Amino acid sequence: MSGGVREANALVRGTWGAAPAEGLEPQEGDHVVEKMRMNGFYDTRLDILLRGLGVETLVITGAWTNMSIEHTARHAADAGYRREIMAVLPDSNGRPVYEVYRFVALLPPPAVPLQ
Numbered sequence: 001m002s003g004g005v006r007e008a009n010a011l012v013r014g015t016w017g018a019a020p021a022e023g024l025e026p027q028e029g030d031h032v033v034e035k036m037r038m039n040g041f042y043d044t045r046l047d048i049l050l051r052g053l054g055v056e057t058l059v060i061t062g063a064w065t066n067m068s069i070e071h072t073a074r075h076a077a078d079a080g081y082r083r084e085i086m087a088v089l090p091d092s093n094g095r096p097v098y099e100v101y102r103f104v105a106l107l108p109p110p111a112v113p114l115q
Helices: 003-005 046-052 065-078
Strands: 057-061 080-092 097-102
Touching: 057 065, 065 097
Parallel strands: 057 080
Antiparallel strands: 080 097
C-alpha cells in the first residue's frame, strides 16, 4: 500500500491526496496539525496543543480504523487521554450506523446507534 501511495504522490502537501475531505476544510479559528505518519501524535504538536487547551477526552474519527485511527488512539491512551473512536458504517439498508469504540482493556467495543 505505501508504495502505491508514494508512487501516486497521494500524500504530498498541497495536492489532492493531502487535502481534507470535502466539507471538512479548516475554518477560521481551527487548529491544524499536519501529520506525516499513521499516529497523529508522532512528531507533531498535537499533544502540546491539546494539553494547552485543557482537553482530556478525544473523539477520534476518520478512515482506516485499523491504521491511523488505532495508532492515534493507542498513543492517546499512553499519554493519559480518555478516548473514543467513532466509526460510521452502513446498516443492512445502507443507512449510517455510528459505532463508538471505548478502549477499556481488550473488551469488545459496544455498538451505540445514534439518532
